[in-house]
Amino acid sequence: MIDNPLRSRTDLQQAVRTLFSPLKAHFSPGRARVKLGHTAAVYPARTAELEGFARPLWGLVPLAAGGGEFDDWELYRTGLTHGSDPQHPEYWGPTGNRDQAYVEMAALGxxxxxxxxxxxxxxxxxxxxNLAAWLGQINRAKLVDNNWQFFRVLVNLGLARVGAESDAASLSAALAQIDAFYLGDGWYSDGPTMRRDYYVPFAMHYYGLLYAGLAGGDPQRADRLRERAAAFAPQFAHWFAADGAALPFGRSLTYRFAQGAFWGALAFANVEVLPWGVIKGLALRHLRWWFRRPIAHNDGCLAIGYAYPNLNLAEGYNGPASPYWALKFFLPLALSDEHPFWLAEEAPLPELPSVHHQPHAGMILCRDRAGAHVFALSGTQHMPKLRHGAEKYAKFAYSTAFGFCVSSGANGLSQTACDSMLALTDDGDHYRLREEPLETTFEGDMLRSLWKPWPEVEIETWLLPCLPWHVRVHRLRTKKSLLSSEGGFAAARPEGVDEGALRHQGEGFALASYPIGWSGIRDLRAKRKGEIINIAPNTNLLYPRTVIPALLGWHLPGEHWLATAVLALPGEGAWLEVWNDPPSLPDLGRGLRHHPPRTVLYRPLLKKLPSYVQKFVSVANRVLKH
Structure with a gap:
């Protein structure tokens, strides 16, 4: 994105200034608002423009605290004066309960x-x-019962620091509520939810480490917050590949390099749970990974999206300036150049186990020997009310190298985000995926879940790492006839390549072998039909054009066992030998071993089926042809 090696403290100081520079043209006349676009969020436009004003401070404040040069503080002083003045046209406004403005108040505090x-x-x-009065509204309102409690903490810390009226009782109550979210082993929940996503490192731990570094009068709590972060750090390291890529998973992915903000927060609070060189390497490799991606508009302002501008993955609370939460990454700039974080030489991660269970996250983290590909088998999380919640939380697997897809909103298989999912339809057009697991358990090396896409359809799924493969077994019990499509990882489809030579499909397998990476899927028992599916553009987080290798099957009412092996590797590598040596069926007891395959290929069966099913099968065959 910018020409900067991103290796030294000086490099990162310049990166903050470079990221801020294109914003100057978008400040309002009164300097209290920054308008970066015309797309809407669930909060008012005035709050979206406050967001544009406040969020760059997550990088600018550490820059200044560490002595870095920044020539535009007068912009902010003018904006603070006008935005908090009820008589000024750019007043940020009175706030109510659960107001988005409280999120932005945290940066001001x-x-x-x-x-x-x-x-x-x-x-x-x-x-x-005026500014103290405007910020003080946070102490009289109800906040969302999650990481938002920390916003009250940060505002009161700031007010207390400058001698303005603060509310120690509100601060203390917020900290007590945050303690209630702690699960043990370094893990938090982000409120009363089953989600364990990036809000654990870049919100709960990040703000906790900020508090530990700022609240000198509360040493016992500060030590407790440091200890929790120290317990979490070795586990979180498993979410990063050797090139710095973090595992794309969950919501708020448009905050991008905030994914790595936790590592710098450890330095800010002086938590050397890993050698400083390792912590520094985790942080800076991650930042460099992001800056090699086209994540900004042509004018240099960060865009909503992930590895490229993309509104498809956005949540309703993503306004045009929301991506600037990414600047939380730059917290270690507040440290002097003599801090051991900056003095250390970057070091790679120590050798990590290839398979690592994380029960709190409901994941099995898997990595190849070189750390080039990290993927997670996932089974416990869900957020069905979130846009694309099933795709962001409930897929069978998530990958640093292949990302994941979200549905385009239209009907049909090519519009359905069936990568790392078992998609089912009863009409050949509308597909259902795993959205909300009803039961989830670890069974030895396997992760089991129970889910019901329809009341009369029940599916048990077992996920098993068999590196570099993983295996999925499904027991499908259905009272209706169904078509299914089970997808592997989505593969990037570059332009100008010979498609015919790069797609391989047939009875029981499908393989896409593109130069950026290759992805394949095998049927281990029932010989479903393999097919490479072109997915709608701009639905994958990492690549604008992708294909999904998939297995297509047809299931009559009754019980069916499906067993699938999935393999994907980045780069062009020597994949043929691995591909020709798939794993064997796992031992799931009598059911899988003694249940004969009954799933059949899509094919003309009209003479064998009752008349009321014939129309359904005809639709299925037409879907396949197109």
Whole structure:
């Protein structure tokens, strides 16, 4: 994205200035708002423009705290004066319960706590009073019962630092509520939910480490927060590949390199749970991975999306300036150049086990020997009310090298995000996926889940790592006739290649072998039909054009056992030998061993089926032809 080696403290200081520079043209006349686009979010436009003003502070504040140069503090002082003034046209407004403005207040509280000489002391007395009053609204409102509790903590820390009226009781109650979310072993829940995603490192731990570094008067709690982060760090390291890529999983992925903000927060709070060189390597490799991607608009402003601008994956709370939460990554710039984080030489990760169970996350983390490909088998999480919640939380597997797809909103197999999913339809057009597991358990090396896409259809799924493969077994019990498509990892489909030479499909297998990486799927027992499916553009997080190798089957009412082996490797590598040596069927007891295959290929069966099924099968065969 920018020409910067991103290896030194000086490089990162320049990166913050470069990221901020294109925003200057979008400040409002009164400097209190920054408008970066016209797309809407669930909150008002004035709050989206406050977001554009506040979120860059996550990088600018550490820059200034560490002595880095920044020439535009007057923009912020003017904006703080006007935005908090009820008589000014750019007033940020009164706030209510669960108001998005509280998210942005956290950045302002952070600024007051760390650099009051830049953003508070130069203000006139009436401007200070207005700003303190506007921020104080957070102590009289109900907040979302999750990481938002930390916003009250940060605001009160900032107000206390500058001698303004703060609320120690509210701060203490918020910290107590956060303690209630702690699960043990370094893991939090983000409120009363089963989700264990990036909000654990880049929210719960990040703010906790901020508190530990700023709240000198609360040493016991600070030590407890450090200990929790230290317990989490070795587990979180499994989410990163050797090139710095983090595992794409869950919501809020448009915050991008905030995924790696936890590593710098460890340094800010002086938590050397891993050698400083390892922590620094995890952080900077991650940042470099992101800066090699086209994640900005042509004017240089960060875009909603993941590895490229893409509104398909956005949540309703993503406004045009939301991606600037990524600047939380730059917290270690607040440290002096003599801090061991900056003095250390970057080091690679120590050798990690190829298979690592994380029960709190409901995942089995898998990595190849070189760490080039990290993938997670997943089975416990869900968020059905979120846009694309099933795709973001409930797929069977997530990969650093292949990403995942979200549905395009239209009907049909090519519009359905069936990568790493078993998609089922009873009409040949509308597909259902695993959205909400009803039961999840670890059974030895396997992860089991029970789910019901329809009330009369029950599926048990077992996921088993067999590196570099993984195996899936499904017991399908259905009272209706169904078509199924089970997808492997989505493979990038570059332009200008010979498609015929790169696609291999037949009875019981499908393989796509593109230069960027190859992905294949095998049927281990029932010989479903293999097919390479072209997926709608801009539905994968990493690549605008992808294909999915899939197995297509037809299931009459009754019980069916499906067994699938999935393999994917990045790069062009020597894959043929591995592909020709698939894993064997796992031992799941009498059911799998003694249940004869009954799933059949899509093919003309009209003479063998009752008349009321014939129309259904005809639709299925037409779907396959197209």
């Amino acid at each position: 952070f600024a007051l706590a760390l650099i009051p000489e830049r953003v508070w002391e130069p203000l006139k007395p009436h401007a200070r009073a």
